[in-house]
Amino acid sequence: MKSVLPENAWKDFPQLAQKIQGRSYSYLDSAATTLKPWPVLEAVSKFLTSDVANVHRGAYRLSDNVTESFESVRTQVSQWIGSQDPRQIIFTKGATESINLVSNSFRNLEYKKGDAIVVTQLEHHSNFVPWQQLCQEKGIDFLVVPVNDQGVLDLDKYEEFLKNYRVKLVSVTLMSNVLGVITDIQTIIQLAHKHGALVLGDAAQLISFQAIDVKKWDIDFLVFSGHKLFAPYGLGVLYGKFDVLNQISCYQFGGSMVLKVTQSQTQFQELPYRLEAGTPNIEGVIGLGAAISYLNKFDRSQMIEHEMGLHNLLIQELNLISEIKIFAHHLWQANDNQKGPVVSFILKGVHSSDVAQILNQENVFVRSGVHCAQPLAERLDLIKCGGSIRASLSVYSQKKDIEKLISAIYKAKEILL
Numbered sequence: 001m002k003s004v005l006p007e008n009a010w011k012d013f014p015q016l017a018q019k020i021q022g023r024s025y026s027y028l029d030s031a032a033t034t035l036k037p038w039p040v041l042e043a044v045s046k047f048l049t050s051d052v053a054n055v056h057r058g059a060y061r062l063s064d065n066v067t068e069s070f071e072s073v074r075t076q077v078s079q080w081i082g083s084q085d086p087r088q089i090i091f092t093k094g095a096t097e098s099i100n101l102v103s104n105s106f107r108n109l110e111y112k113k114g115d116a117i118v119v120t121q122l123e124h125h126s127n128f129v130p131w132q133q134l135c136q137e138k139g140i141d142f143l144v145v146p147v148n149d150q151g152v153l154d155l156d157k158y159e160e161f162l163k164n165y166r167v168k169l170v171s172v173t174l175m176s177n178v179l180g181v182i183t184d185i186q187t188i189i190q191l192a193h194k195h196g197a198l199v200l201g202d203a204a205q206l207i208s209f210q211a212i213d214v215k216k217w218d219i220d221f222l223v224f225s226g227h228k229l230f231a232p233y234g235l236g237v238l239y240g241k242f243d244v245l246n247q248i249s250c251y252q253f254g255g256s257m258v259l260k261v262t263q264s265q266t267q268f269q270e271l272p273y274r275l276e277a278g279t280p281n282i283e284g285v286i287g288l289g290a291a292i293s294y295l296n297k298f299d300r301s302q303m304i305e306h307e308m309g310l311h312n313l314l315i316q317e318l319n320l321i322s323e324i325k326i327f328a329h330h331l332w333q334a335n336d337n338q339k340g341p342v343v344s345f346i347l348k349g350v351h352s353s354d355v356a357q358i359l360n361q362e363n364v365f366v367r368s369g370v371h372c373a374q375p376l377a378e379r380l381d382l383i384k385c386g387g388s389i390r391a392s393l394s395v396y397s398q399k400k401d402i403e404k405l406i407s408a409i410y411k412a413k414e415i416l417l
């Protein structure tokens, strides 16, 4: 039964009761990492205090229990993103490692002139640099789909790329970590498949906001990090279609991923273990399971309504300050399929780190800079002002966080302008 109201979620996050220099604070950097709720902390702590044993090796009860819990989270993740088979879920260290796992495998392919990889101007460096480096190494084209001033992808240009090159893979974010823009992934996939290209979706941001349905979308790969989904650090997920994943070469070699080793050769395990060498982040996986169970207590549409309600309030208030420029702001009243709870803005004529510093003094924690998306910052002409100020919200965000942010911005304006 969906019973927990998002308005009360903040009570589940103990960090929000902490004070810094004797004052409470507003955490508005959830796009960088989310805070952790009690159920996750309790599950991790229980594992580390009373259930510790290694997975997949046990000849004893404790290890069997841990293996069972670990594998049940694989099933939970699989269901959470709409995949059909838990073997399609590979645990990695994070979204970055998941992308590198796939790009590393693409190194083994044979390429010809006219082959290309497509990314977009919205990408986080972790979904940009691996493909750029691969293309440079292989001497193939690295094509970047441009965005308009509002951060919306130019799908005509995208289609042109697909028509004019032999595109091997399209690797695209599902939601921009800078602008909150949600990409039209279903159209992107349909067009890519029409032209024989695979699609990797970077769900690092979307995973905690909208429902994901890999089966319905027919996406080839999907990646995300646990720490942006209320779970611990050092854990990520790579989903892949079964036949596509089966063609991915082993990324690392070691224990757990082998069936038989002799001096002259090694026989490898089947999926998913073939791609999970070494002891995994067991407490991370246990924590991720608890995070998904926690999120399942909310009604998704109520969560979106809560987060976008605060987002819209923030935009409304920022719009009243004439010296503020908001990016991708025309999307704010669009339906929730186009925008997530991330707002980037600048105080015109002021370096963004100066603004962030004053917000910091007011115990309002936002991020400033290029947010690991320098090509986008260049496109939006943000380099000279030190990038943008980014406020990002989550289920535990509250109206008072927006009020504190706005009053801190007025203070910054008074000091800096």
Ligand SMILES: Cc1ncc(COP(=O)(O)O)c(C=O)c1O
Pocket (backbone or CB within 6 Å): 031, 032, 094, 095, 096, 097, 124, 126, 127, 173, 175, 176, 177, 202, 204, 205, 225, 227, 372
């Ligand atoms: C859109 C996007 N992709 C990828 C990443 C990389 O995630 P991680 O550093 O957890 O591997 C991030 C992190 O901010 C992100 O926002």
